Structure formats: structure tokens, C-alpha cells
Amino acid sequence: MLKNKYYNIPYNVSSTFTGRDGICQRLQETCLLSSGALALTGQKRFVLYGLGGSGKTQICLKFAQDNREKFWGIFWIDGSSSQTIEQGYKEIGRTCGLEYDVKSLQRWLSSVENPWLLIIDNADDPLLDISQYFPTGGRGTILLTTRNPDCRIHATVGSVELDQMELDEAVLLLLRTAVVENTSAASEHLARSIVQTLGCLALAIVQAGAVLRQKLCTMQDYCSEYARQRQQLLSYQPVQASSDYRFTVYTTWEISVGMIRKLSNKTASNALELLQFFPFLHFDGISEQILKEAWVNMQGQEPSKWTQHFGVLLDSDSNGWNPYPFREAITLLSSFSLIKIDGINGQISMHPLVCLWARDRLVDKDYSNLWAQAATILAKSISWKFRSSDYRFRRLLVPHIDSCLQSYPKELASKSNTESFILRTAKNFALAYAENGRYQDATMLREQALGIRKRVLGDDDPKTLTSISSLANSYSQLGRWQDAIKLDKQVLEKRKKLLGDEHPDTLISISNLASSYSSLGRWQDAIKLEEQVLEKRKKLLGDDHPDTLNSMNNLARSYTEFGRWQDTIKLDEQVLGKRKKLLGDDHPDTLRSINNLANSYSDFGRWQDAIELGEQVLEMSKRVLGDEHPDTLWYTNNLNEMIYASRNGSSELPEQDSDSKDRENLLKSQSRFKSWIRKQRWALSKDREAR
Numbered sequence: 210m211l212k213n214k215y216y217n218i219p220y221n222v223s224s225t226f227t228g229r230d231g232i233c234q235r236l237q238e239t240c241l242l243s244s245g246a247l248a249l250t251g252q253k254r255f256v257l258y259g260l261g262g263s264g265k266t267q268i269c270l271k272f273a274q275d276n277r278e279k280f281w282g283i284f285w286i287d288g289s290s291s292q293t294i295e296q297g298y299k300e301i302g303r304t305c306g307l308e309y310d311v312k313s314l315q316r317w318l319s320s321v322e323n324p325w326l327l328i329i330d331n332a333d334d335p336l337l338d339i340s341q342y343f344p345t346g347g348r349g350t351i352l353l354t355t356r357n358p359d360c361r362i363h364a365t366v367g368s369v370e371l372d373q374m375e376l377d378e379a380v381l382l383l384l385r386t387a388v389v390e391n392t393s394a395a396s397e398h399l400a401r402s403i404v405q406t407l408g409c410l411a412l413a414i415v416q417a418g419a420v421l422r423q424k425l426c427t428m429q430d431y432c433s434e435y436a437r438q439r440q441q442l443l444s445y446q447p448v449q450a451s452s453d454y455r456f457t458v459y460t461t462w463e464i465s466v467g468m469i470r471k472l473s474n475k476t477a478s479n480a481l482e483l484l485q486f487f488p489f490l491h492f493d494g495i496s497e498q499i500l501k502e503a504w505v506n507m508q509g510q511e512p513s514k515w516t517q518h519f520g521v522l523l524d525s526d527s528n529g530w531n532p533y534p535f536r537e538a539i540t541l542l543s544s545f546s547l548i549k550i551d552g553i554n555g556q557i558s559m560h561p562l563v564c565l566w567a568r569d570r571l572v573d574k575d576y577s578n579l580w581a582q583a584a585t586i587l588a589k590s591i592s593w594k595f596r597s598s599d600y601r602f603r604r605l606l607v608p609h610i611d612s613c614l615q616s617y618p619k620e621l622a623s624k625s626n627t628e629s630f631i632l633r634t635a636k637n638f639a640l641a642y643a644e645n646g647r648y649q650d651a652t653m654l655r656e657q658a659l660g661i662r663k664r665v666l667g668d669d670d671p672k673t674l675t676s677i678s679s680l681a682n683s684y685s686q687l688g689r690w691q692d693a694i695k696l697d698k699q700v701l702e703k704r705k706k707l708l709g710d711e712h713p714d715t716l717i718s719i720s721n722l723a724s725s726y727s728s729l730g731r732w733q734d735a736i737k738l739e740e741q742v743l744e745k746r747k748k749l750l751g752d753d754h755p756d757t758l759n760s761m762n763n764l765a766r767s768y769t770e771f772g773r774w775q776d777t778i779k780l781d782e783q784v785l786g787k788r789k790k791l792l793g794d795d796h797p798d799t800l801r802s803i804n805n806l807a808n809s810y811s812d813f814g815r816w817q818d819a820i821e822l823g824e825q826v827l828e829m830s831k832r833v834l835g836d837e838h839p840d841t842l843w844y845t846n847n848l849n850e851m852i853y854a855s856r857n858g859s860s861e862l863p864e865q866d867s868d869s870k871d872r873e874n875l876l877k878s879q880s881r882f883k884s885w886i887r888k889q890r891w892a893l894s895k896d897r898e899a900r
Contacts, residue, residue, distance in 0.1 A: 211323070215282035217304045218328075222270035225385040225415070228378025229268055232257075232369055236272050239366040240350050241279055242324050253350040254343070256364040258357065259371035260546040260560055261461035262412030265354040268371070269328045272352065280350075281323030286342075288332030288353070294342050311342075319346040328352045332360060334468065335544035339363065356465065356546040372560065373409035380404055382411065386418025387428070399428040406432050408562045413443060413458045420445055440569045443562075462566055465545040472541075479520045479538035484547065486519075487559060488568035489583035489616055491608035495557040498602065499609070501530045503589040515578070515585040515630065522586075568616060577618040581627075584613050584634050591637040597796045601833065603641040610638050632661045636679075643683065644797075646839035652683040669707065671714070674700050681721060690729045697722040711749065716742050716756070724763055732770045739764040753791060755798075758784050762805065774813045781806040795833050797840065800826050804844055807851065816855035823848035 240253050257265040273283050284304075286297030298311045301318075309317060318325065325348075332339045332355040340363050343351060353360060361368040374382065380400045384392055389400075407413040420426050420442055426434050435442055443458045456464065466484070469477050487495060504522050507513075516522055524534040539557060542548045547567075549558045559567070571579050587609060592599060635654040643651035659676040666673050681696035701718035708715050723738035743760040750757050765780035785802040792799050807822035827848055830841040 213277045215304055217284045218273050219285055222274050223267055226267055226271055227382040228374055251347040254363055254365045256353045256361050256368035258355045261356055262410055262458050263371035264411035265371050266330055269352050280326045282325040284327050286329045288329040315344045319344040325349045330354045357544040374411055379409040379414055383414050383418050386415050387421035403431050406435055408560055410562050413562055416445055459566055476537045476541055479534050480541040482520055483538050484567055485579050486583050488564050489580055489613050491612045492559045492561050492564040497535055499590045503586045504530055506589050506592050513585050515582040577620055580618050587613055588634040588637040597793050600797055604645055606641050607645050610641055628661050632658050648686040655680045655683050669703055674703055690725055694725045697725050711745055716745055727767055732767045736767040753787055758787055778809045781809050795829055800830055811851045819851045823851050
């Protein structure tokens with residue numbers, strides 16, 4: 210009967226080891242030799258890879274402990290470097306009474322007929338080919354732990370990525386490490402909040418348990434203390450059971466940074482710069498396109514002091530965007546599992562805790578300037594173009610803008626020469642917010658931008674008037690019609706005086722004032738202005754110019770209120786046809802035209818045509834803008850009103866209704882829609898101001 214002779218393992222598995230049952234079971238199934246299968250199935254190599262602190266080493270210790278008697282020898286090697294690996298082999302030699310060199314020890318282990326297990330832990334160096342240290346031949350089992358996903362290539366029986374724990378397992382681990390006796394529903398609820406705050410990362414949970422065990426903090430207070438002094442809590446190293454994990458969460462990731470820095474090459478430098486850029490973005494959905502668009506939009510402009518030394522942006526030239534410096538840098542970061550790269554779309558994500566650590570480590574490294582650098586790149590990626598692809602890209606930026614603004618350093622506002630930077634950032638971020646239904650956020654940024662322009666340029670400067678007009682648009686989107694009209698009149702008066710009655714900017718002001726009148730039900734005033742603007746725009750800009758189409762659209766809305774159905778439908782059909790041709794079928798402005806025509810058909814009693822268009826625009830809006838975008842909610846409500854009206858002669862809901870399903874659908878959509886300010890069924894087009 211086989212007995213274990215050598216057990217050269219440096220640590221015991223943690224007494225609080227919890228969960229990972231699926232991975233442990235998989236190791237049992239793939240890494241143990243079945244009876245009579247000695248040396249006949251080839252060398253079994255299993256790779257555990259993932260973020261530092263995810264529990265890879267503990268799983269290996271658990272497997273070794275549970276299966277000690279199934280291996281003649283179990284050996285451990287620190288795979289951090291060639292030096293530690295050679296030292297590990299020499300320790301195996303001493304344990305087995307051999308005075309061989311490393312290569313001889315590898316050959317000796319290859320010849321051992323009894324089953325053996327070799328654990329190579331922390332093989333994290335991306336420049337070290339770890340396979341040169343595998344014993345040759347088909348005998349034995351090797352467990353490899355690494356932060357480098359590329360090491361999966363060495364696996365023969367499987368590999369698994371370790372990331373966050375399952376929620377229930379994480380809760381149990383916290384309660385065990387904190388030594389919480391007599392657990393209750395209340396303690397489990399508190400533990401659940403804590404582990405979710407920590408992203409269910411094993412090492413972070415163990416450290417939190419130690420803090421709770423030492424009575425440095427209570428479970429009730431941990432999350433609030435974490436928000437106040439996260440860095441201190443995640444750097445705490447307990448005295449008891451300190452050997453379970455050799456490093457704290459923050460230390461283990463700093464080791465990765467140190468290894469990258471030692472490479473001392475351009476790729477490493479770019480990787481470290483990106484590690485200072487990514488933490489100011491949302492931890493998920495980071496794309497190369499952000500940097501590419503920023504680079505494109507910066508061409509022909511004076512270099513910003515915030516980005517003039519950012520390596521990834523400097524490695525491209527007049528021949529176009531060069532993606533390879535960026536891709537090489539993120540590949541290096543990925544090799545330490547500091548980021549993940551989606552193999553299908555190339556998007557980057559970080560564990561939330563890694564993102565916070567990367568931001569925390571910048572506090573002593575000129576945080577405000579690094580934030581300004583990230584905000585500048587993000588703002589520069591936003592162009593004032595309005596193709597469908599531009600709308601989609603700006604939609605994807607919204608979570609990143611949120612994260613960036615949430616980490617804004619207040620001291621930056623007091624620095625000199627930052628007004629132009631804050632102005633540009635606020636304008637571009639406001640554009641993305643407004644397009645995606647974040648009207649209140651857009652308004653706050655536009656108010657800030659207007660304040661700067663008034664202070665720097667004065668009240669009558671054309672750029673100041675542009676900011677006032679943009680703010681009026683935001684007020685309209687919030688339903689603050691009187692405030693919008695006040696600003697629209699103010700801008701119109703000054704533009705007439707400065708530019709003349711027929712200047713394109715003056716026409717924009719007249720058109721926007723007309724839209725505000727329409728929103729307040731002042732249809733006669735609106736029609737008068739809209740007909741005036743349309744005539745001048747056709748003459749100055751042509752029939753197909755986007756501003757001319759906006760005027761046609763708005764005039765159609767006013768005609769509707771006077772029952773001029775045929776005129777309304779004629780204009781709507783013209784605008785839709787031209788917008789499809791100029792902008793494409795799925796452009797947001799085209800979708801609004803489809804919605805308007807559907808409503809016009811509905812009012813004229815063409816129910817089937819209306820419903821078909823309503824269904825079409827709703828499906829497209831969900832795909833292009835998302836389910837929760839205000840326009841999508843708006844189209845949903847309009848479609849339900851059309852369906853209800855087609856069956857009941859009106860979309861007005863009586864107190865009692867026999868058609869309960871239609872009534873229920875309409876009430877539901879109205880309930881969701883009423884939280885948005887824009888209550889009319891029509892899409893009035895406020896003209897976009899220039900930058």
C-alpha cells in the first residue's frame with residue numbers, strides 16, 4: 210500500500226479555509242491517478258491563475274493536505290523567480306538526501322515511478338518560461354499557481370481562473386475568520402454587506418475578519434469605516450494566523466507593480482501610466498476606443514499640459530492611431546491579473562478592489578494632476594459629431610464620466626490656469642449626459658461652464674451666448690420652460706444685435722425660442738417664428754440641411770395642434786425620408802421622426818400604420834439607446850397609447866375599463882414615463898449649439 214514518504218510543504222492550509230468546492234472537486238478528478246494508471250496517462254499539469262489574493266495558494270495547500278497519502282512525495286517550489294525555483298529544487302534534494310544540481314534533480318524526479326506532486330507557487334514573472342523547470346517525461350502531477358493567464362498553455366488536464374468567491378462562501382469565510390459565534394440572520398446580513406463591499410475577494414475578506422476579530426471595528430461599523438479609511442483597513446496584517454497569507458491585499462498588488470517597474474522598458478512605462486489612468490474610469494467596459502478617439506480629436510490642437518507626456522498617446526503619428534503600444538501595455542497588466550481583457554471585444558475590466566487600490570496609491574503621487582490627465586483624455590474622446598456611431602460611443606462613456614467626476618479632487622479648482630480645462634471637460638461631459646437622459650447632471654455642468662465663460666469672456670461674447678443657449682436647452686429638457694424662454698430671449702436679443710437677423714446662430718436662437726413656446730402651448734407664437742426660420746433656412750442652408758429639417762419637424766408639431774393633419778403628415782414624411790437618407794435608419798434623430806410620424810398617423814386615425822411604426826421605433830430605440838433611456842420610455846408609452854386608442858377610440862383612461870390588459874399596459878408605461886420631464890408625445894428639435 211502506497212504511503213507518503215516526503216511532504217515538503219512550507220505552510221498549513223488555513224484553519225478557516227472555506228468554499229471553492231467546485232474547484233477542489235475538479236482537482237480531485239483531474240490530478241489524481243486512478244488505480245493501475247501509473248505513468249500511462251502523461252504528466253498531469255493543472256494551472257490555477259488569477260488575481261493576487263484570490264486564494265490560489267490556499268487551494269493548493271488544501272489539495273496537498275487532503276491527498277497526502279495518495280502521493281509518495283509532495284514538493285513545493287516558490288516560482289517567483291529562477292533563483293527561488295533553483296533554491297526550491299535544492300531543498301527537494303536535501304529532503305530526499307540528494308546532492309544533485311537542479312537539472313539532475315529534475316531528471317531524477319522524472320524517473321521516479323511512484324506518484325509525486327510538485328506545486329510551483331506564484332509563477333508570476335511574464336518573462337520567465339516556467340516550463341523549463343518542469344520535470345520531463347510523462348510522470349507526476351504539477352499544480353501551477355500564477356497571476357499570468359498565458360500560463361494556461363502549460364496545462365494538460367485543465368486550468369481555472371480564480372476571481373471573487375461565491376457570495377455565500379464569502380459570508381461564511383468572513384464569519385469564520387472573525388470568529389463570530391452563534392451567528393444570526395442579523396450577523397449574516399452584515400457579513401453579506403461587508404463581503405460585497407470587498408468584491409468577495411478572499412484575501413480582503415480574511416483581512417476584514419482579522420480586523421473584526423481584533424475588535425478594531427464592529428460588523429455594524431465596518432462599511433462606514435471602510436469608506437473613511439479603506440487603505441488602512443486593507444493594509445492590516447494580523448499577528449495570529451499571519452502565515453495563512455504572507456501579504457496584505459495592497460502589498461500583494463504592489464509586488465506586481467514592482468515587477469513591472471523592474472522591466473524598465475517602454476511597454477512597462479506605458480503599463481504603469483495606464484494603471485494611473487484606469488482607476489478614474491468605471492472598472493468595467495474600458496475600451497481602446499477611448500484613447501483612440503482622444504488621439505484623433507487632439508490632432509491639430511495645441512497639446513494639453515495634462516496629456517503631453519502620456520506615452521500611449523505620443524506613440525502614434527501622422528500615419529494614424531498606432532494600437533500596439535496600448536495593446537502591449539494592457540497585455541503586460543493582464544499578465545499580472547491586474548486587469549482582464551475580454552477575448553471577444555477586447556474590453557478591459559478590473560476587480561473593483563483593484564481599481565480602488567490603484568486609485569488609493571495615487572494619493573501621494575500628485576493625485577489632482579493625474580485626475581486632470583484622465584479627465585482630459587476622457588473629455589477629448591468626446592467629439593461634437595452626431596453620427597449613429599458617435600451616439601453609441603458617448604452612451605458607453607457615461608459610466609466612466611460618472612466615476613471620473615466622483616473622484617474629482619476639490620483642490621484642483623483652486624489651482625491656477627485650470628478654468629479652460631474645467632470648461633472643456635464640463636461641456637463635453639454635459640453633451641454625453643444630455644444625450645443619455647441625464648438632464649439634471651448635464652444642467653449642473655452647463656451652469657458651471659456658463660459661470661466660467663461669463664467670468665473670463667464677459668456676458669456678450671459669442672461663446673458665452675453659446676453656453677447660455679445650451680443651458681436653456683437643458684432647462685427645456687427638465688421642463689423648466691419659463692427659465693428656458695428667459696434665456697432664449699436673452700440670447701436672441703444679443704445675437705440679433707451682434708450678428709444680424711439672418712445669421713445662422715440667430716436663426717438657432719429663434720428656432721429654440723419657438724420650441725420653448727410650443728412646450729408651453731403657445732402654438733400661434735411658435736408657428737409664426739417657425740415659419741419665419743424655415744423660410745430663411747431653406748434660402749441660406751438648403752432644403753436638406755439638418756437645421757432646416759429641425760424647423761420642418763417643429764412646424765409640423767405646431768400644425769398638429771391646429772388640426773392641420775394633412776400638412777403635419779406631409780412634413781413628417783418629408784423629414785423622415787431626408788433623415789434616413791442623411792443620417793441612417795438608426796440615428797436618434799431618425800427615430801424621433803419615426804415616432805412623430807407614428808403619432809401623426811394615430812391622430813389621423815391610421816391606427817395600423819401608426820402601430821407598425823411605433824413597434825419599429827421602440828425595437829430600434831431599445832437596441833440603440835437602451836431600455837431605460839428617456840426616449841425609449843417615451844416610445845413605449847406612445848405605442849401603448851396608440852394600441853389603446855385604436856381599440857377604444859381615445860388614449861384617455863376612464864375610471865373603469867373593461868379592457869384590463871390594454872389598460873394595465875398603458876398605466877404601467879405612463880407610470881414609468883411620468884418620472885421623465887418630457888411629457889408631450891412629439892419630438893421637438895432644439896438646435897444644437899456649436900462647441
